[in-house]
Amino acid sequence: MFEFIRGKVEYVCPEYIVIENHGIGYQIMAPNPFIYTNESGKDTLIYTYHYVREDVAALYGFKTREEKALFARLLNVSGIGPKGALAILASGQPEQVVQAIENEDEAYLVKFPGVGKKTARQMILDLRGKLQDLVPDFFPNLFSAEDHKHQTSGYSHDFDEAMLALKALGYSEKEINKIMPELRKEQLSTDQYIKKALQKLLK
Incomplete structure (x- = not known):
């Protein structure tokens, strides 16, 4: 329904951010909302996934279309809901997730919250060989040398x-x-x- 939303970052908290667009504040759940802290008040584009079930309707947001696509594919795995998919993407190392799936590395996958051995096995069965298109050309390394320490009293x-x-x-x-x-x-x-x-x- 919503491909993306462009607007100003009005609020950031542990679970979501609020993007203001033409007087409307969109609450958007994000893997790591605090990556938007430095964008507070700035015009920002966030790719959105509109999740709708009988008892819930929510927006989930991502930096890239590819992140959004991986989120959608994870949701198709039995046993993984939006919260679990967000936790996996929050690691900032989706390449390792893809590699773990390709290598059938259950020991790595079960380290994520809510992912037990059964779910890890299901991830491998459902996604192995189907994620190569998501690995190249995206997912900047969120643990890169560009991450400088902020020496602040707060x-x-x-x-x-x-x-x-x-x-x-x-x-x-x-x-x-x-x-x-x-x-x-x-x-x-x-x-x-x-x-x-x-x-x-x-x-």
């Missing part, structure tokens, strides 16, 4: 927001508490805390 607030975002993605208190001590040693933006946390959670 980093603890960014840290707290990042922990809330991880909970929103479905990670348990136990999983989050395990990586918190090491993360607290660094001063990063919310977005960077999330990326680093996901790197550790997926090891």
Whole structure:
């Protein structure tokens, strides 16, 4: 229904962003909403997936059409809902997800929230050999050297927001508490805390 929405980023929270377009605020669920923090108030284009079921209607947003396409394909896998698909995309390393599916690496796939052995096996059965078109020419490495540290006195607030975002993605208190001590040693933006946390959670 909606291919994309272009508008100003009005609000960012652990689960979603709000894009204002001609006086209407669109609530859009995103894999890592805090990547839009630096775009607050700026004109932004976000590719959207309109998810409709009998009891829910929601918009999900992505940086690229390819991300959106991968999200849609994950939804076709039995056992994976929108929240699970977002958690997989939030890792910022979809190439590794595709590689894990192609290599039948269940041990990697079950590290995502809500993905057990049965679901991981289903992902492999349903998607293996069908995702190569999504790998080239997209998905910038969100853990690249371009991620510079933000040395600010407010980093603890960014840290707290990042922990809330991880909970929103479905990670348990136990999983989050395990990586918190090491993360607290660094001063990063919310977005960077999330990326680093996901790197550790997926090891």
